Amino acid sequence: MSEEAASRKAPGALARLSINQETIKQWSLPELAEGCAASGITQVGLWRAPVQEYGVERAARLMRAGGLTVTSLCRGGFFTESDAARRAAALDDNRRAIDEAATLETGTLVLVSGGLPPGDRDIAAARERVAEAVAVLAPYAAERGVRLAVEPLHPMYASDRCVISTLGQALDIAERFPVDQVGVVVDTYHLWWDDQVPAQIVRAGTGGRIAAFQVADWVTPLPEGVLLGRGQLGEGCVDLRGFREQVDAAGYRGAVEVEIFSPALWARSGTEVLAEVAERYQRHVL
Incomplete structure (x- = not known):
C-alpha cells in the first residue's frame, strides 16, 4: 500500500466526512444519529422538512446527545418571485429557517435561490431579487450566529429551481456582504463542468467565502x-x-459533506449505504 493510500485509511480519515441526510433518506433522524455514531462519523447535514416533522428542538437534542455536529441545514432561498406577497412569504419562511439553523447549532444555512416565475424571462432581474432578499436576511442571520451560503446549481435547474448557475454568480452576490454573513457552497455535482471553477475557488478561498463543500458524482x-x-x-x-x-x-x-439524491441508494440498507459512502469517500475524495 502506498504512503498516500495508507494515510487515507489511517484512523481519523473520516474526521471531515459529513453525511447529508438525503444520502440515506430511508433512515429516520434517530437511525441517522445512531448509524453515524456507530461508524465513527461525527458530522451530518440536515434538511428542514424531516427536522420539522421530528421537531426542531428535539432534533437538536438528539444531535447533541449523539455527539454530532450539524454542518449545514438545507434549505432556505426561493427568492425570485416578483409578486410582493409571495416575496414577503418567502422572507418569513427564511427567517424561520435561520431560527431552525440556530437551534440546531449549525452556522450554515444553504440557500437555493429559486427559478424563474411562470411567464418571466428576465433571469438577470431574478438574480437581482436574490441579492435583495439576501440583503434583508443577512443581518437577521448574523444576529443568530448563522451564515447564509448561496449555492449555485447546474444550469439545467435555472428555469425552475435556481437562477444562480455558476460559482462566479454566487460570489458576485456573496461579496456584496460581510464575509461572516454570506458565503457560497461548492458542490461537485453542480460545478464539475465549468472550466472557470478553479479560478473561482481561488477567488472564494481568498475572500474566505467557502461556507460548505458538498460532493456527489455525475453519471x-x-x-x-x-x-x-x-x-x-x-x-x-x-x-x-x-x-x-x-x-x-x-x-x-x-x-466534506456527501449529498447524493438517489432512489437506488434509498432502496438499500442504510447501514450498507453508509459503509459504502465511507469507503468510497476514503478511496475517491481523500
Missing part, C-alpha cells in the same frame, strides 16, 4: 433525471479528489 445517462440522478462517489466522471484538493488549497478546512 451518464442520469439514471433518475437531473434532480435525483446523482451518482455514488467514484461512479462517474467528476474528479472528486481534485475538487477537494482545490478547496483545501484555497484555505477551506471544513466538512
Whole structure:
C-alpha cells in the first residue's frame, strides 16, 4: 500500500466526512444519529422538512446527545418571485429557517435561490431579487450566529429551481456582504463542468467565502433525471479528489459533506449505504 493510500485509511480519515441526510433518506433522524455514531462519523447535514416533522428542538437534542455536529441545514432561498406577497412569504419562511439553523447549532444555512416565475424571462432581474432578499436576511442571520451560503446549481435547474448557475454568480452576490454573513457552497455535482471553477475557488478561498463543500458524482445517462440522478462517489466522471484538493488549497478546512439524491441508494440498507459512502469517500475524495 502506498504512503498516500495508507494515510487515507489511517484512523481519523473520516474526521471531515459529513453525511447529508438525503444520502440515506430511508433512515429516520434517530437511525441517522445512531448509524453515524456507530461508524465513527461525527458530522451530518440536515434538511428542514424531516427536522420539522421530528421537531426542531428535539432534533437538536438528539444531535447533541449523539455527539454530532450539524454542518449545514438545507434549505432556505426561493427568492425570485416578483409578486410582493409571495416575496414577503418567502422572507418569513427564511427567517424561520435561520431560527431552525440556530437551534440546531449549525452556522450554515444553504440557500437555493429559486427559478424563474411562470411567464418571466428576465433571469438577470431574478438574480437581482436574490441579492435583495439576501440583503434583508443577512443581518437577521448574523444576529443568530448563522451564515447564509448561496449555492449555485447546474444550469439545467435555472428555469425552475435556481437562477444562480455558476460559482462566479454566487460570489458576485456573496461579496456584496460581510464575509461572516454570506458565503457560497461548492458542490461537485453542480460545478464539475465549468472550466472557470478553479479560478473561482481561488477567488472564494481568498475572500474566505467557502461556507460548505458538498460532493456527489455525475453519471451518464442520469439514471433518475437531473434532480435525483446523482451518482455514488467514484461512479462517474467528476474528479472528486481534485475538487477537494482545490478547496483545501484555497484555505477551506471544513466538512466534506456527501449529498447524493438517489432512489437506488434509498432502496438499500442504510447501514450498507453508509459503509459504502465511507469507503468510497476514503478511496475517491481523500
